[in-house]
Amino acid sequence: MMVESASETIRTTPSNQNGVSSLSSQSDGGGGREGGSKGDTNGEISPVDLLHLQQQQALQAARQFLLQQASGLNSPGSNEVKQSPVQVPVSMAMMSPQMITPQQMQQILSPPQLQALLQQQQALMLQQLQEYYKKQQEQLHLQLLTQQQQQQQQQQQQQQQAGKQAAKEQLGSKQLAFQQQLIQMQQLQQQHILNLQRQGLVPLQPTAAMQSLQQAMCPSDLQQLWKEVSGVPSSDEALKQAEGLDLSTNSSNSTSAFPKAASAHIPLHSLPNGQSHTPKRDSHEEHAGSHPLYGHGECKWPGCEALCEDMGQFIKHLNNEHALDDRSTAQCRVQMQVVQQLEIQLAKESERLQAMMTHLHMRPSEPKPFNQPLNLASSGSLLKRDSEAYPEGLPHPPTSAATPITPLRQGPSVISSSSLHTHSHSHTHGVGPIRRRNSDKYCTPIASELAQNCEFYKNADVRPPFTYASLIRHAILESPDKQLTLNEIYNWFTRKFAYFRRNTATWKNAVRHNLSLHKCFVRVENVKGAVWTVDEVEYQKRRPPKMTGSPTLVKNMISGLGFGSLNASYQAALAESSLSLLNSPPLVTPPSAASLNMLHVGHDDVSSTVEQVNSNGSCSPTLSPQQYSICLEDTDTSPYCRLSGLSFSHPVHVKEEPTEVEEDSRPVSLLAGVTHNLPLPSDERDLEEDLPTEELE
DNA sequence: GGAGCCATAAACAGAC
DNA sequence: CGTCTGTTTATGGCTC
Numbered sequence: 022m023m024v025e026s027a028s029e030t031i032r033t034t035p036s037n038q039n040g041v042s043s044l045s046s047q048s049d050g051g052g053g054r055e056g057g058s059k060g061d062t063n064g065e066i067s068p069v070d071l072l073h074l075q076q077q078q079a080l081q082a083a084r085q086f087l088l089q090q091a092s093g094l095n096s097p098g099s100n101e102v103k104q105s106p107v108q109v110p111v112s113m114a115m116m117s118p119q120m121i122t123p124q125q126m127q128q129i130l131s132p133p134q135l136q137a138l139l140q141q142q143q144a145l146m147l148q149q150l151q152e153y154y155k156k157q158q159e160q161l162h163l164q165l166l167t168q169q170q171q172q173q174q175q176q177q178q179q180q181q182q183a184g185k186q187a188a189k190e191q192l193g194s195k196q197l198a199f200q201q202q203l204i205q206m207q208q209l210q211q212q213h214i215l216n217l218q219r220q221g222l223v224p225l226q227p228t229a230a231m232q233s234l235q236q237a238m239c240p241s242d243l244q245q246l247w248k249e250v251s252g253v254p255s256s257d258e259a260l261k262q263a264e265g266l267d268l269s270t271n272s273s274n275s276t277s278a279f280p281k282a283a284s285a286h287i288p289l290h291s292l293p294n295g296q297s298h299t300p301k302r303d304s305h306e307e308h309a310g311s312h313p314l315y316g317h318g319e320c321k322w323p324g325c326e327a328l329c330e331d332m333g334q335f336i337k338h339l340n341n342e343h344a345l346d347d348r349s350t351a352q353c354r355v356q357m358q359v360v361q362q363l364e365i366q367l368a369k370e371s372e373r374l375q376a377m378m379t380h381l382h383m384r385p386s387e388p389k390p391f392n393q394p395l396n397l398a399s400s401g402s403l404l405k406r407d408s409e410a411y412p413e414g415l416p417h418p419p420t421s422a423a424t425p426i427t428p429l430r431q432g433p434s435v436i437s438s439s440s441l442h443t444h445s446h447s448h449t450h451g452v453g454p455i456r457r458r459n460s461d462k463y464c465t466p467i468a469s470e471l472a473q474n475c476e477f478y479k480n481a482d483v484r485p486p487f488t489y490a491s492l493i494r495h496a497i498l499e500s501p502d503k504q505l506t507l508n509e510i511y512n513w514f515t516r517k518f519a520y521f522r523r524n525t526a527t528w529k530n531a532v533r534h535n536l537s538l539h540k541c542f543v544r545v546e547n548v549k550g551a552v553w554t555v556d557e558v559e560y561q562k563r564r565p566p567k568m569t570g571s572p573t574l575v576k577n578m579i580s581g582l583g584f585g586s587l588n589a590s591y592q593a594a595l596a597e598s599s600l601s602l603l604n605s606p607p608l609v610t611p612p613s614a615a616s617l618n619m620l621h622v623g624h625d626d627v628s629s630t631v632e633q634v635n636s637n638g639s640c641s642p643t644l645s646p647q648q649y650s651i652c653l654e655d656t657d658t659s660p661y662c663r664l665s666g667l668s669f670s671h672p673v674h675v676k677e678e679p680t681e682v683e684e685d686s687r688p689v690s691l692l693a694g695v696t697h698n699l700p701l702p703s704d705e706r707d708l709e710e711d712l713p714t715e716e717l718e
Numbered sequence: 719g720g721a722g723c724c725a726t727a728a729a730c731a732g733a734c
Numbered sequence: 735c736g737t738c739t740g741t742t743t744a745t746g747g748c749t750c
Contacts, residue, residue: 488723488724488725489724489725490724507738507739507740508738508739527725527726527727528725528726530726530727530728531724531725531726531727533738533739533740533741534725534726534727534740534741534742535724535725536739536740536741537739537740537741537742538741538742544740550739551739551740720750721749721750722748722749722750723747723748723749724746724747724748725745725746725747725748726744726745726746726747727743727744727745727746728742728743728744728745729741729742729743729744730740730741730742730743731739731740731741731742732738732739732740732741733737733738733739733740734736734737734738734739
């Protein structure tokens with residue numbers, strides 16, 4: 022729930038609103054320049070120099086301010102920030118809330134708190150930054166004004182004299198200089214803002230459009246935003262918002278020479294060559310045949326959608342409605358930023374994809390190198406491998422697909438299991454390797470899967486490919502005491518899986534249902550109340566049929582793994598069944614009775630698995646001979662007896678005492694043997710990493 | 719088609 | 735009285 026709220030806050034980012042409003046009001050206030058003195062600027066020093074100076078000062082100050090903010094936000098002794106505050110490449114804003122803030126804060130504060138804090142900081146920073154810029158602009162305009170006055174006077178004089186031409190040129194050049202300064206300022210501002218955005222220090226933009234970008238950008242939203250921007254009648258405010266900062270100067274009356282000039286140049290900085298006039302119009306007319314802004318009989322100008330029968334009409338419309346004015350330039354700018362943000366996003370996603378691909382490719386056993394131009398593609402191919410074609414458009418294929426697979430690094434167990442039956446599958450690797458993986462995987466069930474992908478499941482709204490029963494069991498076994506209250510189980514679910522942060526009623530009911538329904542979950546009355554424990558014997562009892570019965574189940578599991586939701590339930594069951602074959606030893610906790618139990622019980626499963634494997638032909642060396650032997654040993658000895666003897670002599674309410682007693686009996690050796698041959702270590706690591714971050718009540 | 723497993727929904731009861 | 739917890743039943747999907 023907390024997470025839920027956190028994400029909510031992220032989406033709404035109220036601070037943005039504040040930023041906007043403050044901005045607009047400020048810019049309005051900028052009108053005060055009129056009455057403002059002409060004083061200081063005056064004349065001896067060249068205005069350009071002055072501007073330069075001021076700009077630099079302003080930027081300097083702004084930078085310092087940002088640095089302070091940044092360092093305040095980030096870890097205390099962050100020197101890095103000092104060096105290149107603007108360089109931070111990572112778009113933290115895109116990352117999950119947890120990533121945004123330093124770990125320490127993360128640990129101290131709850132996500133909502135962090136979020137609120139961040140927003141505050143961001144709003145503050147933005148505000149102050151904007152103030153700086155605003156001041157600079159005001160000064161610029163003051164200068165412009167005074168310049169104009171001077172020029173006008175000059176003009177008059179010159180008119181009287183006659184050297185009109187020269188005067189005009191002078192005037193023009195001076196204006197141009199100012200305008201260029203303005204443009205530079207604007208560019209700097211933009212860059213600054215962008216950098217801030219990249220650093221996640223500032224909300225994408227004060228504009229609503231940017232906000233929406235930050236989330237999933239849906240075209241309709243954008244359109245709406247565009248309309249907002251363009252629709253406002255005397256869209257001063259909106260424009261200013263849209264532009265992030267500037268344009269405050271030339272309020273509505275574009276008739277005045279300066280504003281017009283200034284605004285006219287705004288688009289310039291998108292044009293490298295600096296041609297000042299009507300760049301857009303020209304370009305528009307160039308593509309008379311097929312105009313990029315014209316399609317399906319309507320104008321595609323952001324937020325426009327005006328119907329135009331033919332090109333001519335469209336051109337007219339374009340020239341009339343989207344001429345070079347404040348609104349258009351503002352829209353253009355917004356569009357620029359949209360594109361920029363998209364590019365950033367694209368870069369990020371590409372990077373991620375790259376990482377995923379490399380990771381997946383690294384897998385030695387990967388039978389089919391998937392051609393993944395896309396995340397989806399990769400996951401899809403994987404899915405298809407074992408199960409037939411899978412519906413494309415998996416909910417959260419990227420990581421989900423990747424994750425389930427990743428665990429296979431130790432051995433694509435899942436696949437292997439499937440391979441048992443799916444001979445036809447072009448597993449390049451012989452039976453041997455497959456098997457191993459198989460067994461390996463079995464040895465690193467849900468635990469490793471979770472451990473390795475915990476981050477993914479934590480953040481991605483993907484349904485985990487495990488059954489409720491297996492999840493509950495895992496949660497319980499993961500706990501120090503191997504027992505959890507219902508509420509604790511709930512918490513574990515929400516903590517570990519973003520998916521379970523919604524529809525709480527549904528899955529909680531399912532959890533309760535499972536707890537009650539399955540004999541393997543034993544309710545134990547505790548001092549504090551009731552806690553739930555796992556009866557491994559019972560848990561294992563119901564497994565065998567599945568595994569032995571249907572190898573295909575395992576096969577399907579893979580699809581379940583990569584798969585988000587459709588067959589989720591069933592697939593989950595399958596996945597879980599195979600995953601938890603050999604129950605994972607307690608990942609985080611030292612060998613305990615429970616772990617023992619798990620192992621022992623697991624043997625059962627393992628043995629069954631083994632049987633399959635053997636039947637297939639080769640043995641599973643990977644299953645670490647030791648482990649193997651152990652399993653067999655145990656099984657031989659009396660897996661179940663041992664189990665029951667150990668912790669569940671009375672399968673029921675004996676959670677604590679027995680467990681501890683058994684601990685020493687033999688578990689250690691077993692565990693030792695198993696653990697090291699198994700990929701577990703890494704899992705343990707992962708889990709440990711994982712655990713600290715989340716508080717276990 | 720039946721068996722088995724699972725998820726989901728819902729009714730119900732008892733405790734807090 | 736509302737919520738939480740726990741039990742139970744019903745239903746539907748899926749695979750073997």
